[in-house]
Amino acid sequence: MLPKLLSDGGPVMWLLLLLSAVALVVFIERLLHYHRAQINSPEFLNGVRNVLKRENLVEALSICEATPGPVPRLVKTAILNYERGRDGVREALEEAGLLEVPRLEEKLNLLATIAQISPLMGLLGTVLGFMRIFSVVHAKGLHAHSGDLASGVWEALICTAFGLAVAIPCYAGYNYLVSRVNSIVLDMEKASTEILNIVSNLPIPKSQ
Numbered sequence: 001m002l003p004k005l006l007s008d009g010g011p012v013m014w015l016l017l018l019l020s021a022v023a024l025v026v027f028i029e030r031l032l033h034y035h036r037a038q039i040n041s042p043e044f045l046n047g048v049r050n051v052l053k054r055e056n057l058v059e060a061l062s063i064c065e066a067t068p069g070p071v072p073r074l075v076k077t078a079i080l081n082y083e084r085g086r087d088g089v090r091e092a093l094e095e096a097g098l099l100e101v102p103r104l105e106e107k108l109n110l111l112a113t114i115a116q117i118s119p120l121m122g123l124l125g126t127v128l129g130f131m132r133i134f135s136v137v138h139a140k141g142l143h144a145h146s147g148d149l150a151s152g153v154w155e156a157l158i159c160t161a162f163g164l165a166v167a168i169p170c171y172a173g174y175n176y177l178v179s180r181v182n183s184i185v186l187d188m189e190k191a192s193t194e195i196l197n198i199v200s201n202l203p204i205p206k207s208q
Contacts, residue, residue: 010155012125013162016118020166023114026107027173034180037069037104041187045194048075052198070100070184071191078192082199089199093192100188104181108174115170122163129156 044067051060057079064076074096081092133152 010125010128010159012121012128012159016121016125016159016162016166019114019118019121020170023111023166023170023173026111027170027177030107030111030177031180034104034177034184038180038184038187039067039069039071041071041191044071045075045191045198048079048195049198052079070104070188073100074188074192075195078195078199086196086200089196093196097188097192101185104184108177108181111170111174111177115167115174118167118170119163122160122166125159125163126156129153129159 044063048060048063051063060079061076064072064079074093077092077096078089081089084092129152132155
């Protein structure tokens with residue numbers, strides 16, 4: 001079915017197929033990335049807090065390094081900068097957060113762009129299909145065969161439908177991924193506040 005649609009839809013269909021493949025790869029890659037990045041922050045912070053209560057700085061840093069995601073990296077930043085005091089730790093966390101958010105949002109613009117241009121690509125295919133119809137009518141006039149006209153209409157309809165078929169899931173996928181990013185950023189903000197209180201109120205850890 002798909003090979004026939006690609007053949008009947010003209011060259012624009014191949015571009016739409018390429019865009020859909022790129023969008024699928026980006027969505028899966030980001031989905032896996034967010035799955036790894038989002039951890040159980042309360043449980044992780046409790047573990048770090050218990051270690052810091054024993055003034056074991058090295059073990060706390062090891063826990064952060066062994067755990068993937070932006071939250072452990074923020075916690076590690078706070079521990080490494082604990083000697084700077086509360087204001088210094090807060091500043092370090094803000095700087096680290098500014099680096100983490102772009103990593104989370106990476107490639108999302110590509111998915112949004114595909115969602116926006118796919119209907120336009122379908123519209124382009126539609127216009128090309130109608131241009132083909134008028135070209136036949138202009139060349140053959142009243143002698144134009146209905147099959148020649150039908151193929152142009154078919155090409156136009158296929159491109160329109162496929163453009164929308166690519167755009168709709170892309171837009172839905174983009175919104176879903178944005179919601180995942182927002183959830184992770186919220187975890188980062190909560191973790192930053194908690195680790196700031198931990199390193200400010202607990203005795204300064206000593207290197208082991």
